[in-house]
Amino acid sequence: MRTVNRRDFLKAAAASAGFAALGGCASMEAGGGKNHVVVIGGGFGGATAARYLKHWGGANVNVTLIERDQEFVSCPLSNLIIGGSKSLPDITRGYASLAKERVRIVHDEVVAIDAEKRTVKLASGQSMGYERLVMSPGVEFQWDQVPALQDAAAREQILHAWKAGPQTLTLRKQLEAMPDGGVFAITIPLAPYRCPPGPYERACQAAHYFKQAKPKSKVLVLDANDKIVSKPALFDKIFKEMYGGMIEYRPNSRLMDVDVATRTAKLEFDDVKADVLNVVPPQRAADIAKNTGLITTNNKWCDVDWLTMESKVQPRIHILGDAVLAAPAMPKSGHMANQHGKIAAAAIIELLDGRAPNSTPVAVNTCYSFVDDKKVIHVSSVHQYNAEKKLLETVKDSGGLSKEANELEGEYALSWAQNIWADMLG
Amino acid sequence: MKLFFALLLCVSVAPNVFAHGSGSDRLARNLAATCANCHGTEGHSVGKVAALAGKPAQDTIGKLTEFKEGKRPATIMHQIAKGFTDEQLRLIADYFAAQK
Numbered sequence: 445m446r447t448v449n450r451r452d453f454l455k456a457a458a459a460s461a462g463f464a465a466l467g468g469c470a471s472m473e474a475g476g477g478k479n480h481v482v483v484i485g486g487g488f489g490g491a492t493a494a495r496y497l498k499h500w501g502g503a504n505v506n507v508t509l510i511e512r513d514q515e516f517v518s519c520p521l522s523n524l525i526i527g528g529s530k531s532l533p534d535i536t537r538g539y540a541s542l543a544k545e546r547v548r549i550v551h552d553e554v555v556a557i558d559a560e561k562r563t564v565k566l567a568s569g570q571s572m573g574y575e576r577l578v579m580s581p582g583v584e585f586q587w588d589q590v591p592a593l594q595d596a597a598a599r600e601q602i603l604h605a606w607k608a609g610p611q612t613l614t615l616r617k618q619l620e621a622m623p624d625g626g627v628f629a630i631t632i633p634l635a636p637y638r639c640p641p642g643p644y645e646r647a648c649q650a651a652h653y654f655k656q657a658k659p660k661s662k663v664l665v666l667d668a669n670d671k672i673v674s675k676p677a678l679f680d681k682i683f684k685e686m687y688g689g690m691i692e693y694r695p696n697s698r699l700m701d702v703d704v705a706t707r708t709a710k711l712e713f714d715d716v717k718a719d720v721l722n723v724v725p726p727q728r729a730a731d732i733a734k735n736t737g738l739i740t741t742n743n744k745w746c747d748v749d750w751l752t753m754e755s756k757v758q759p760r761i762h763i764l765g766d767a768v769l770a771a772p773a774m775p776k777s778g779h780m781a782n783q784h785g786k787i788a789a790a791a792i793i794e795l796l797d798g799r800a801p802n803s804t805p806v807a808v809n810t811c812y813s814f815v816d817d818k819k820v821i822h823v824s825s826v827h828q829y830n831a832e833k834k835l836l837e838t839v840k841d842s843g844g845l846s847k848e849a850n851e852l853e854g855e856y857a858l859s860w861a862q863n864i865w866a867d868m869l870g
Numbered sequence: 871m872k873l874f875f876a877l878l879l880c881v882s883v884a885p886n887v888f889a890h891g892s893g894s895d896r897l898a899r900n901l902a903a904t905c906a907n908c909h910g911t912e913g914h915s916v917g918k919v920a921a922l923a924g925k926p927a928q929d930t931i932g933k934l935t936e937f938k939e940g941k942r943p944a945t946i947m948h949q950i951a952k953g954f955t956d957e958q959l960r961l962i963a964d965y966f967a968a969q970k
Contacts, residue, residue, distance in 0.1 A: 496903070499911075779907055786903045790896070802897060806958070808904045808950060824946050826953020842953030846945065853945050856908070859917025864907045866916050 479505050479796050482564055482574040484554050484732065486511030486539060488778035489580030489764030491868040492785030494547045501793045507546075508572065510564070511539065512553045516869060519639060520778050520812075521861050522608035526616050527649030529817035535608060535861075541870035557736045559758045576792050578753075579738070580764040580781060581730035582607075583638050589726045591701050598704045602721050605646075606638065618720045619650060624658035626719035631699040631709055632667040633726040636745075638766045638776045641674035641823065643667075643724050645813040648679075651687040652816040663691045666709055666716060668698035674775070675813065675845055678821045682849060686815060699723065729767035738763060745769035750829060750836045751801050752791035753784055762788045771836045774827060775809055782864060783807035805829050807836055809843075812857035819849040820857045898961040901954075905962065913966045923969035930963035 479501075483494040486509050494509040501507075516537045524530035539549045553567040563571050585604060587594045593602060605615040619628060628650050632643045647665045654661040665683075672679050672693070683691040701710040707721040728734070728744035738755050740747040747756040747769040755761045765781030774780060784807070791801035807827040812820045825843035827836040846853060891899075902913070905922065909915050913922035922930060936942035937951035938959070951959065 500899070782907055783904060786900065790900050790903075794896075802900055804897070806901060806904050806954070808907070808953065810908065810946065810950075822946055824949050826950055828953065839953040842949060844949040850945075855918050856945065859915070859919045860908050862917040863910045863915055863919065867906045867911045 477506055478575055480574055481505060481507050481576050481578060481792060481796075482572055483507060483509045483578040483580070484564070485580040485582060485765075486513070486516060486542075486549070487580055487582060487765065487781065488864070488868060489766075489781030489785045490578065491516065491539075491542060492782045493578045493580065493762075493764060493789050494785075495542055495545060495868060495870060496786050496789035497792060498545050498547055500789060501796070505793065505796065506548070508548045508550060509539075509542070510550045510552055510554055510566065510572075512551065514551055515539070516865075517608040517612075518778070518861065518865065519606075519608045519642075520864075521814075521858075522605075522612045523642065523646045523649045524814055524817070525612050526605070526619065526646060527652050527814070527817060528616070532609075532613060537865050537869050539869065545870050554732055557732065557761075559736060559761060562760065574760075575796065576760050576762065578762045578764065578785075578788055578792070579733060579736075579767070580785070581732050581767050583727040583766045583776075584730045584734070585725040586728055587725060590699060590723060592704055593702060593723065593725070595704075598702075601704055602702055602707065602723055604723055604725055606642075606724050615720075615722060619653060620657075622658065622661065622719045625660040626658070627662045627664055627717070628654075628720045628722070629664040629666055629709055629716055629718035630722040630724065631697070632665070632669065632673070632724055634668045634698070635673045636770060636776055637724065637727050639811075640775050640777075641679070641811055641813045644672060644674065644679045645815070646722070647691055648682060648687065648813075648815040651690045654690060655687070659690075661690070663687070664716065664718065665691065665693045666697040666699065666711065667693065667695050670695050674811070675821055675823050678845060678849070682815050682821070686849070727766075729763075733763065733767050736761070738767075741769045750787070750834065751803065751805060752795070753788035754791075762792065764788055771827065773825060773838045774807075774836065775811060775823075775825075777809055777811050779811065779864065780807060780809045782868060783809070785868070803829070803831070805836070810860065812853065812860060814854065814857065815849045818851045818854045820851075820853040821846040821849050822853055822857075894961070898965040901958050901962050902965040905966075912969045914969075922966040925966055927960075927963040927967035930966055931960055934959045934963060 483490045497507045518535040521535045543549050554564050556565040565571050603611045603615045605611040651663045698712045707718050709716045738746045746763045753762040764784040766776040787805045794801045810824045812822045826839045830837040908919050909922050915921040937947040
């Protein structure tokens with residue numbers, strides 16, 4: 445993988461019938477071997493899986509993590525940048541600690557997967573063999589469902605800011621440039637989408653900023669769903685009591701298209717003009733999952749075996765995070781992706797060793813949402829494996845919500861971020 | 871003597887050096903890992919939320935049981951503890967007690 449020689453060798457090996465045997469030797473050279481696990485995507489799911497594969501598997505598992513970005517930028521907490529209480533460095537972490545724990549980090553992009561030959565092809569032209577593949581590819585935005593935003597230049601003006609990074613900063617700048625008395629509108633796609641409470645948290649963050657800096661302004665929440673998707677009673681109360689007269693919530697407001705020049709949201713039954721328009725687009729599993737034939741359901745999501753996170757259609761490929769067809773009441777969250785990563789890591793170690801995977805996996809979820817710069821509300825759930833239904837199922841009477849927005853949970857939410865970032869990246 | 875047989879069993883059953891502890895050890899490890907998002911990897915919290923590593927098992931299981939029974943005030947743990955069986959909570963408490 446590091447040398448031209450190896451690349452040529454792999455190419456030749458892939459073309460030969462004896463690839464399986466040769467592949468092992470070839471991978472050895474790159475720290476691979478028959479226990480080589482390739483992980484695609486260094487976000488909450490993939491980085492966690494990579495770290496725990498080494499943490500639990502030790503020297504007998506070789507792990508390569510392929511990630512296109514040089515640094516990890518956290519989506520959780522990124523709404524605080526939009527609200528003005530955090531900056532980009534606060535939510536950015538590097539991959540150096542993970543590399544020190546002997547996860548081989550390759551900053552590149554996977555362009556194709558050959559599931560038969562068990563190789564991944566990178567944008568740089570290199571190929572890599574694997575014994576098992578872990579994919580945590582995230583979501584693709586379905587711009588075909590918002591036709592005017594198929595144009596990349598239009599997307600520079602009407603932002604999603606649904607992958608944290610430059611767009612997060614630009615959306616903040618758009619709000620800063622908006623005159624007092626202006627309208628910020630955010631559109632929400634039909635569930636399921638990444639981070640169920642995120643759009644409502646963002647509405648609160650914008651309102652929190654407006655209250656201080658431009659109190660005559662308005663926040664319009666245009667929701668394709670018929671009610672608030674996450675923490676509905678709490679958000680409803682906060683919209684009315686903390687931000688009464690400022691946040692207006694409109695259910696059943698499905699976005700059909702936008703007019704870029706006038707920043708107008710074209711809804712099914714109405715047109716709404718805004719000063720700053722923010723479109724959270726409809727989503728599906730990322731292209732690499734689609735192109736590998738891993739999407740099984742509604743042309744959107746990838747069904748998995750919950751004991752191993754292995755694809756229902758491609759053996760030896762494990763899928764994590766937002767791309768997965770979620771079990772009932774399981775959110776697409778960073779916290780949940782982390783838990784997927786641990787289930788997959790534990791199962792892969794058992795499988796590499798010729799043993800049965802853990803038959804009773806458990807996943808916990810907690811989503812904290814900041815309703816201003818300090819106060820937080822949470823939703824939590826615990827999911828245990830039901831062998832009959834072959835599903836991770838929420839445990840009856842477990843989980844729940846905050847009683848009300850409070851500052852103590854604001855401190856816990858910041859602590860959560862520090863711990864989960866360390867848990868995935870070392 | 872018991873230990874000798876236990877070791878012998880490990881050597882003869884385990885296919886290679888891959889195995890880290892017994893099946894129940896790995897089950898406890900997996901369960902404890904569900905806590906790491908808030909309480910830190912292996913219970914070593916780097917934030918305000920309590921570290922669990924090295925805490926006596928009696929203390930941890932006592933608190934978890936009180937959370938589960940609704941006898942101990944909490945923001946979230948009363949909801950999460952209810953999602954685990956008593957046996958799972960005991961495995962988690964024992965696992966964290968053994969962490970340095």
